[in-house]
Amino acid sequence: MGYKREYVSVNRLATAESVMRQLAAWFDDYNDVRPRQALKWKVSAGVQKPNINRLTVRLDAGNSTSAVKSAHGNFIEPFKADANPAEAVAGRMRSLSGTGSRGRRRDRPLSLKVYRRPLRDQAVMATAVEAQFHARLENISVQAADGATLRAGTFIPIRSTGALCCCCTALQTIARA
Amino acid sequence: MLMPDARAHGESGGELATYGIQEAEDLHRWVSWIYEHDPPQCVYGFGESYGAALILQSLAVEKRYCAAAVEVPFPPQRR
Numbered sequence: 001m002g003y004k005r006e007y008v009s010v011n012r013l014a015t016a017e018s019v020m021r022q023l024a025a026w027f028d029d030y031n032d033v034r035p036r037q038a039l040k041w042k043v044s045a046g047v048q049k050p051n052i053n054r055l056t057v058r059l060d061a062g063n064s065t066s067a068v069k070s071a072h073g074n075f076i077e078p079f080k081a082d083a084n085p086a087e088a089v090a091g092r093m094r095s096l097s098g099t100g101s102r103g104r105r106r107d108r109p110l111s112l113k114v115y116r117r118p119l120r121d122q123a124v125m126a127t128a129v130e131a132q133f134h135a136r137l138e139n140i141s142v143q144a145a146d147g148a149t150l151r152a153g154t155f156i157p158i159r160s161t162g163a164l165c166c167c168c169t170a171l172q173t174i175a176r177a
Numbered sequence: 178m179l180m181p182d183a184r185a186h187g188e189s190g191g192e193l194a195t196y197g198i199q200e201a202e203d204l205h206r207w208v209s210w211i212y213e214h215d216p217p218q219c220v221y222g223f224g225e226s227y228g229a230a231l232i233l234q235s236l237a238v239e240k241r242y243c244a245a246a247v248e249v250p251f252p253p254q255r256r
Contacts, residue, residue, distance in 0.1 A: 016198045119187055145206075150206070152180055152181035
């Protein structure tokens, strides 16, 4: 929570790119400068056990190379400083995907690359909805402005019963209010 | 009823979750999809937690909701 309160909340978050550019300094400060009460007011660096989630993201403009440094002190896949910062950070986050467990995720102060929980039991849910609400589940997709494919499930009424789901009824009530 | 996966979640693409910066426009596209395929009398938005915050932020770019119900969105991160 300290990270959110002391970095995210007090800085300008006007655009995604500006946030990306600030991340490096935030991580550095959090890891290497900020005293921690839980560590008897010592700095995290050099006190905590190596943790892959404590990262230093360097996006030094003007330098020929930048790198992400893990808490082990190892640089991971150096990249060109003139690369798109958003893509650079995305790449670093991607390089970590699949390495985290639930416990590790709790340690992350800010996650742009969230844990992607696999969807399960879709067929079971579709069967149950069809039986109870007489609706068919269909998977659809649209293209986002940045080209990402967005997916959704939609329930199509097999036959109209004139009745809507409880949520829709409640929302209609709100709309009429 | 449409249940979208937010970008970087579920089966949707996108590498990064942007906590509403891009998702607001994503929701605008989903509402447009609804109107293109089966124009309804009304579109209602319903979201919880992260989804609630996305619904709220999408109100700035999507004016076609008849109503929206949100439950425990995260607080604004600007002061």
